[in-house]
Amino acid sequence: MxxxxxxxxxxxxxxxxxLSEEKMMENSGGPFxxxxxxxxxxxxxxxxxxxxxxxxxxxxxIVAIRKACEYLNTFQLSEAEIFCSCEPCPMCFAxxxxxRIKKVYYSxxxxxxxxxxxxxxxxxxxxTKNNNQRKIPSIQFLSMEGxxxxxxxxxxxxxxxx
Amino acid sequence: MxxxxxxxxxxxxxxxxxLSEEKMMENSGGPFxxxxxxxxxxxxxxxxxxxxxxxxxxxxxIVAIRKACEYLNTFQLSEAEIFCSCEPCPMCFAxxxxxRIKKVYYSxxxxxxxxxxxxxxxxxxxxTKNNNQRKIPSIQFLSMEGxxxxxxxxxxxxxxxx
Numbered sequence: 001m002x003x004x005x006x007x008x009x010x011x012x013x014x015x016x017x018x019l020s021e022e023k024m025m026e027n028s029g030g031p032f033x034x035x036x037x038x039x040x041x042x043x044x045x046x047x048x049x050x051x052x053x054x055x056x057x058x059x060x061x062i063v064a065i066r067k068a069c070e071y072l073n074t075f076q077l078s079e080a081e082i083f084c085s086c087e088p089c090p091m092c093f094a095x096x097x098x099x100r101i102k103k104v105y106y107s108x109x110x111x112x113x114x115x116x117x118x119x120x121x122x123x124x125x126x127x128t129k130n131n132n133q134r135k136i137p138s139i140q141f142l143s144m145e146g147x148x149x150x151x152x153x154x155x156x157x158x159x160x161x162x
Numbered sequence: 163m164x165x166x167x168x169x170x171x172x173x174x175x176x177x178x179x180x181l182s183e184e185k186m187m188e189n190s191g192g193p194f195x196x197x198x199x200x201x202x203x204x205x206x207x208x209x210x211x212x213x214x215x216x217x218x219x220x221x222x223x224i225v226a227i228r229k230a231c232e233y234l235n236t237f238q239l240s241e242a243e244i245f246c247s248c249e250p251c252p253m254c255f256a257x258x259x260x261x262r263i264k265k266v267y268y269s270x271x272x273x274x275x276x277x278x279x280x281x282x283x284x285x286x287x288x289x290t291k292n293n294n295q296r297k298i299p300s301i302q303f304l305s306m307e308g309x310x311x312x313x314x315x316x317x318x319x320x321x322x323x324x
Contacts, residue, residue, distance in 0.1 A: 005303050010304065013303065013304045013307075013308075014304070017304065017307055020308070020311040021311040021314065025314070029324075030324070031314065050237050050260075050324050051237060051322045051324060054231045054235060054236055055228055055231055055232075055237060056231065056237050056239075056257065056262075056324070057219070057224050057257050057260070065218060065219060066217055069216045069218065070217075073216060075217060076218065085311065087302070089256060090253070090289055091252070092253075093252070093285075093288075094252040094285045094289070095218065095219050095253050096298060097281065097285050097288065098218040098251075098253065099218040100218075103298065103299050103300075104298060104301070105300075105301050107304045107305055107307060107308025107309075108305065108308040108309060108312055112308075112309065116316045117316075123256045124289065127286065127289050128289070131249075136259060136263065136264065136266060138249065138266040138267075138268060139267050139268070140249070140268055140271065141171075141172075141175065141267065141269070142167075142172065142176070142179065142269045143270065145175075145179055146179050146182070146248065147269075147270060149179060149186060149193035149270075150274055150275075152183065152186065153278055156186070158189070161279055162191075162212050
């Protein structure tokens, strides 16, 4: 991004960074914050709470997405943007995709996170590997039995696609 | 996996598949179920709730991980395995990694999910791209300001690494 970042975007990112610092100091979790913005207003804030609430999925972005959806009473945030103090890990990037958020801004990178001991970059690398080459083995079985539910979904008339 | 799957593993997978069917029929969300097993016992179950609770992160695996951590009062499930009615999407695979689950079993594949309209495979592809080639743009700025929190984490004496 060039130097002409609009002042409001700078403010949103500074808030994400502020959360990353303040909440880490309160021992909430790792140094990560995020805010979700719609119509140029922050509609949800999140910070890492992995340690404090015993939830490995409680990354800043996931927390912020859940709050934003609750606030807007929807499961899609297609008009929103997210400001993250660090480049989202694959869990959070995929969550951003599922939530249909249209743009991501970030400050630190996955490599910066790796340097201070976090697995973000490793998980990105693992995801590009075949299932049988990953550190966590993934094994398929009962493939025919699982298909019934998928066929039912396909034919379900009153389903809500997402 | 060869044909000699132990009966208990078959039972665990059948429970995940059963959840995927039953809860979809109750309009909870998409046709996805998961169970987490420790010491040969199911300690948590999950099913997709994206639609019913307006939470795009409420995939079967995420729900099951959160419940298992609550049950064991921990943020790491390093002695556990997860049985999923479908190969985990990148969000769920990364969550499994963060939770330190040691093995994944699945029935349907990401390609099967794609065929019935889900983005799992697309997101896997997006994650391998550079940030500037993705459908959802990711833009870095204020990189210096974010680094302070990371430096503080590095030097923090009473931190809990995860």
